[in-house]
Structure formats: structure tokens, C-alpha cells
Amino acid sequence: MIEQLAQASTGPKFFQIYIFKDRGLTREFVERARESRYDALVLTVDTPVAGNRERDKANGLSLPPRLSLKSLLSFAAHPRWALGALSGSRFGHGKISRRSGPS
Numbered sequence: 419m420i421e422q423l424a425q426a427s428t429g430p431k432f433f434q435i436y437i438f439k440d441r442g443l444t445r446e447f448v449e450r451a452r453e454s455r456y457d458a459l460v461l462t463v464d465t466p467v468a469g470n471r472e473r474d475k476a477n478g479l480s481l482p483p484r485l486s487l488k489s490l491l492s493f494a495a496h497p498r499w500a501l502g503a504l505s506g507s508r509f510g511h512g513k514i515s516r517r518s519g520p521s
Contacts, residue, residue, distance in 0.1 A: 420447070421450065424451075424455060430458070431456045431458075432456060432460050433456040433460065435448065435461060436462050437461070
């Protein structure tokens with residue numbers, strides 16, 4: 419996908435990257451971006467800390483998640499969403515799914 423996006427764009431391109439525990443994966447992405455002639459590399463360093471969103475805290479959407487009576491009642495009031503969320507596939511990152519194993 420890195421290469422396809424580079425080919426599809428005629429303007430300047432930047433590649434956003436996170437530093438992974440697997441440093442080889444990080445190096446691979448940087449090299450692929452360089453070979454695809456991206457104009458800039460943007461290093462993102464904010465991933466270890468969750469955002470301070472009062473709405474999420476109130477609803478139990480924190481890291482780690484916590485269930486409260488309020489969130490359980492909300493799930494009960496929205497069964498279609500709750501069942502879909504519980505039975506859906508795990509979220510994955512398309513660029514690294516081949517390296518991180520099955521989700």
C-alpha cells in the first residue's frame with residue numbers, strides 16, 4: 419500500500435510512522451517510503467498515552483477499559499451495536515498484519 423499510494427499521488431507526499439517494538443519493521447517502512455520517493459518522514463510519538471477525553475472516561479472507554487453500571491446499561495440499550503462490537507473481527511493495522519500474526 420505504501421508504494422501504491424506514492425504512485426497515485428502527483429503532489430508532495432509524507433509518510434507517517436510510529437516506532438515499533440520490532441525495529442526491523444520500522445526500518446522496512448522507512449526504506450519502502452524512501453524507495454517510493456516520499457518527500458518527508460513524519461515521526462509520531464504519541465501512541466503510548468491515551469487522550470484525556472472526559473466523555474470516554476465517563477463511558478468506561480479508558481485504557482485499560484473498565485465496565486461500570488452506566489456502560490452496561492448503555493450496552494443493554496443498544497443491543498445491535500453491542501452484539502456487533504462483541505462478535506466483530508479484531509481491529510488490525512493493515513500495513514503490519516502480515517508481520518504481527520493472525521488477529
